[in-house]
Amino acid sequence: MKIFTSAQIRELDKYTIDNEPVKSIDLMERASRAITRAITEEWSNETPVVVFAGPGNNGGDALAVSRMLAEAGYKTTVYLFNISSHLSEDCATNKARLIESKKVRDFTEVTLEFDPPKLEAGTLVVDGLFGAGLNKPLAGGFASLVKYINASPAKVVSIDMPSGLIPEDNTYNVRANIIRADLTLTLQNKKLAFMFPENQPFIGRLKVLDIRISQEAMDATEAQYTILEENMIRPLIKKRNPFAHKGNMGHALLIAGNYGMGGAAILATKACFRAGAGKVTVHTPRYNNVMMQISVPEAVVQLDKEETAFTEPVDTEDFDALGIGPGLGQSEPTSIALIAQLRRANCPIVADADALNILGNRRAWIQQLPKGIIMTPHPKEFDRMNGNSADSYERLSKAVSTAKHLQAYILLKGHYSALCLPDGHVIFNPTGNAGMATAGSGDVLTGIITALLARGYKQAEACILGMYLHGLAGDLAAKKLGMESLMAGDIIEHIPAAFNYLSE
Numbered sequence: 001m002k003i004f005t006s007a008q009i010r011e012l013d014k015y016t017i018d019n020e021p022v023k024s025i026d027l028m029e030r031a032s033r034a035i036t037r038a039i040t041e042e043w044s045n046e047t048p049v050v051v052f053a054g055p056g057n058n059g060g061d062a063l064a065v066s067r068m069l070a071e072a073g074y075k076t077t078v079y080l081f082n083i084s085s086h087l088s089e090d091c092a093t094n095k096a097r098l099i100e101s102k103k104v105r106d107f108t109e110v111t112l113e114f115d116p117p118k119l120e121a122g123t124l125v126v127d128g129l130f131g132a133g134l135n136k137p138l139a140g141g142f143a144s145l146v147k148y149i150n151a152s153p154a155k156v157v158s159i160d161m162p163s164g165l166i167p168e169d170n171t172y173n174v175r176a177n178i179i180r181a182d183l184t185l186t187l188q189n190k191k192l193a194f195m196f197p198e199n200q201p202f203i204g205r206l207k208v209l210d211i212r213i214s215q216e217a218m219d220a221t222e223a224q225y226t227i228l229e230e231n232m233i234r235p236l237i238k239k240r241n242p243f244a245h246k247g248n249m250g251h252a253l254l255i256a257g258n259y260g261m262g263g264a265a266i267l268a269t270k271a272c273f274r275a276g277a278g279k280v281t282v283h284t285p286r287y288n289n290v291m292m293q294i295s296v297p298e299a300v301v302q303l304d305k306e307e308t309a310f311t312e313p314v315d316t317e318d319f320d321a322l323g324i325g326p327g328l329g330q331s332e333p334t335s336i337a338l339i340a341q342l343r344r345a346n347c348p349i350v351a352d353a354d355a356l357n358i359l360g361n362r363r364a365w366i367q368q369l370p371k372g373i374i375m376t377p378h379p380k381e382f383d384r385m386n387g388n389s390a391d392s393y394e395r396l397s398k399a400v401s402t403a404k405h406l407q408a409y410i411l412l413k414g415h416y417s418a419l420c421l422p423d424g425h426v427i428f429n430p431t432g433n434a435g436m437a438t439a440g441s442g443d444v445l446t447g448i449i450t451a452l453l454a455r456g457y458k459q460a461e462a463c464i465l466g467m468y469l470h471g472l473a474g475d476l477a478a479k480k481l482g483m484e485s486l487m488a489g490d491i492i493e494h495i496p497a498a499f500n501y502l503s504e
């Protein structure tokens with residue numbers, strides 16, 4: 001699913017209106033029918049409804065929904081906020097239709113004074129103040145109204161977006177002045193702001209309603225942001241050659257695990273095999289030898305000259321991909337070996353965990369990274385490398401510009417992991433769950449992506465398939481074991497089922 005900006009949404013509306021053709025007011029009627037249906041599916045007409053409508057088309061939707069709910073027998077109280085004596089054309093038409101229908105008995109147009117109604121526990125508030133057209137934080141009377149609604153025990157359904165939330169950049173928004181919805185009914189496409197964890201308390205449950213915006217126009221509109229869907233993943237999966245042998249199924253090199261962190265190397269190695277690598281060699285400190293050999297007998301263990309740390313860059317001539325960083329440590333000798341390794345590697349690279357922390361400690365080295373490198377930071381690792389960010393939008397913007405500047409692939413991990421491509425596009429991953437917020441989960445992802453690179457997937461494909469597969473394996477594991485008990489090893493155990501599912 002593409003994520004469109006508010007300006008693009010306006011263009012798409014216009015295209016749909018001109019080409020379907022459908023009148024603008026009829027598109028609003030269609031959207032409002034879908035919203036009304038979604039409300040009536042969840043709340044019976046015994047529920048008292050209070051609607052707050054703004055002056056734009058979000059308010060227009062709200063007025064149409066009020067009429068439809070009233071026609072369906074809901075006792076509906078409606079407030080239209082028209083404080084600057086200007087309503088959008090379709091909002092004005094819906095005001096007239098609402099008055100004409102005579103079904104809504106309690107309609108107030110607020111122009112100056114507003115005496116807020118009592119919002120009780122059984123009441124449903126429909127929030128149609130502002131949607132995709134909001135371009136600055138709410139203030140004054142609207143801010144007070146939002147605070148009043150948020151403080152009430154009533155349930156809140158937001159039309160298209162929680163009012164006060166800006167569709168894209170909320171870095172300088174005032175969070176106290178954003179509606180905290182129980183349910184958001186968004187039209188056609190998710191908005192960028194919905195991808196960020198700090199905005200989840202405003203959105204509540206999210207439903208996307210299809211209002212039949214022109215598919216042709218959506219296909220033709222280039223979007224910077226895309227959310228992965230299963231049908232985009234399936235065609236990526238390479239069929240195994242029936243004549244395959246381990247020599248042509250990719251030889252992965254992992255450099256991982258210092259003293260006390262050998263488990264990270266084991267997890268990455270197992271995941272690498274499960275994700276289909278033909279051979280995996282692990283370069284690790286001598287101390288890990290026995291543990292590695294016993295835990296993953298399938299792997300070749302290549303020992304560093306040091307007992308407890310990685311200090312010796314490796315010739316990558318014989319390898320198809322390199323994964324480096326899980327549990328690596330950040331000592332001086334390891335740091336020096338890391339940068340030497342990154343510079344001399346002549347195969348695709350995934351750098352994670354301590355590899356990134358080392359780069360965070362020595363930011364000047366970041367400029368020396370080879371083009372095409374994949375980095376898989378979680379937000380803290382990313383901030384160590386790029387400085388603190390006020391919120392996820394700012395962090396993502398930095399990741400986008402860094403990926404472009406370095407010509408790198410930055411996979412920013414999170415609830416929706418965001419893959420930033422060298423050309424400025426961002427791909428969000430919808431799979432995965434909170435149970436995967438557990439030690440070693442990132443090591444598994446590194447192993448998976450390294451395997452896919454070794455198998456010959458290009459960087460973007462390896463990241464896309466890798467993050468989707470990782471999340472899906474986590475979802476399957478959580479289904480069986482529950483999120484609370486999920487461990488990284490369980491994700492590895494479910495890679496086969498995830499792969500099978502996607503290959504069906």
Ligand SMILES: NC(=O)C1=CN([C@@H]2O[C@H](COP(=O)(O)OP(=O)(O)OC[C@H]3O[C@@H](n4cnc5c(N)ncnc54)[C@H](OP(=O)(O)O)[C@@H]3O)[C@@H](O)[C@H]2O)[C@H](O)CC1
Nearest residue numbers: 028031056057058130131132133134135136137138160187
């Ligand atoms: N394809 C679709 O998704 C469809 C969506 N529909 C609905 O339309 C809205 C978007 O409608 P729009 O009129 O563009 O915008 P809003 O209703 O959200 O608000 C616009 C008005 O709000 C003013 N504004 C902006 N920021 C503030 C603020 N901080 N405080 C007060 N007022 C503000 C703005 O004034 P400006 O002078 O700043 O322009 C506008 O007056 C979408 O969300 C859906 O609900 C269609 O119904 C169908 C197609």
Ligand SMILES: [K+]
Nearest residue numbers: 127130161163
């Ligand atoms: K709204």
